[in-house]
Amino acid sequence: EIQLQESGPGLVKPSQSLSLTCSVTGYTITSGYDWSWIRKFPGNKMEWMGYISYSGSTNYNPSLKSRISITRDTSKNQFFLQLNSVTTEDTATYYCAPGSYFDYWGQGVMVTVSS
Amino acid sequence: DVVLTQTPPTLSATIGQSVSISCRSSQSLLHSNGNTYLHWLLQRPGQSPQLLIYSVSRLESGVPNRFSGSGSGTDFTLKISGVEAEDLGVYYCVQGTHAPTFGAGTKLELK
Numbered sequence: 658e659i660q661l662q663e664s665g666p667g668l669v670k671p672s673q674s675l676s677l678t679c680s681v682t683g684y685t686i687t688s689g690y691d692w693s694w695i696r697k698f699p700g701n702k703m704e705w706m707g708y709i710s711y712s713g714s715t716n717y718n719p720s721l722k723s724r725i726s727i728t729r730d731t732s733k734n735q736f737f738l739q740l741n742s743v744t745t746e747d748t749a750t751y752y753c754a755p756g757s758y759f760d761y762w763g764q765g766v767m768v769t770v771s772s
Numbered sequence: 773d774v775v776l777t778q779t780p781p782t783l784s785a786t787i788g789q790s791v792s793i794s795c796r797s798s799q800s801l802l803h804s805n806g807n808t809y810l811h812w813l814l815q816r817p818g819q820s821p822q823l824l825i826y827s828v829s830r831l832e833s834g835v836p837n838r839f840s841g842s843g844s845g846t847d848f849t850l851k852i853s854g855v856e857a858e859d860l861g862v863y864y865c866v867q868g869t870h871a872p873t874f875g876a877g878t879k880l881e882l883k
Contacts (some may be wrong), residue, residue: 693872697815701862701877718871719773752820757809757868760832762820 659684661753661763669747669770675740677766679753680733687711687731690756694727694738696749697765704749709736743770774799776865778875784883785855793878795865797846802869809868812841812850816861824863825850855880 665677679692686692691708698704707717709727717725721740729736740747750765775798785791793812801810812825823832825841828848838853852859860882865875 695872701864701879703821703864703866703874703877705872705874716871757872758823758826759811759813759821759866759868759872760823760826762822764820 659755659761661755661761663751663753663763663766665751665766665768667767667769669743669768670772671744671770672742675738675743675747675768675770677738677751677753677768678735679737679763680735681753681755682734684755686729686734686736691716692727692729692736693754695752695754697752698749706738706740745770774801774867774870774873776867776873776875778863778865778878780878781876783878783880785880786883787857788854789883790851790853791855791880792852793850793863793865795843795848795850795875797848797867799870800845801848801867802845807869808844810841810843810848811866811868812839813864813866814859814861815864816858819861821864852880857882 660682662680669675689711691710693708694706709715724741726739748770750767752765753763777796779794801808808828813821815821824835829841840851862877862879
């Protein structure tokens with residue numbers, strides 16, 4: 658069974674970069690799937706941020722395209738999110754998830770953007 | 773962007789009541805490969821989202837059969853036939869046919 662674990666700092670200052678890691682067990686990220694980052698804002702709004710495919714190509718939400726980068730370390734079976742120039746509007750719980758069916762989710766990491 | 777309009781935003785139900793949630797898409801969700809990537813998730817308080825229904829009507833393994841999904845093209849419905857206490861939380865439709873987007877969520881509460 659695929660298991661995902663998000664990690665990273667829970668507090669980021671405005672204008673800085675947010676960096677998160679998704680560690681995957683039970684499946685090799687180069688074997689298949691698009692590996693996504695998704696966030697849930699305070700309230701109920703959910704937003705897909707982008708993915709890195711099993712082949713290494715990326716696809717980003719156009720609303721974030723100038724600020725986002727998703728990379729990976731295949732030797733560690735991890736993929737990463739970097740979001741630049743954050744504002745308080747980026748305060749959210751961040752999740753990683755594979756595929757187009759959203760059948761596996763990490764536990765999420767809450768990130769607050771505040772000075 | 774594909775916009776998913778999910779209604780109602782809040783649903784109050786008694787135990788045993790049957791309820792439905794609607795999800796309308798601004799574009800057809802029928803993929804060129806013949807699949808329709810419209811799914812339903814439940815996020816219980818303090819938990820990660822959980823897949824309930826995938827590809828419109830297919831019940832995820834381990835999900836009770838009181839949950840059912842229907843629809844095609846741009847109009848989709850999730851039905852719960854006999855709400856139980858463990859069903860409380862926020863329901864989302866999500867599409868993966870195009871760049872993924874989520875509905876705004878429907879909060880199911882006890883009346």
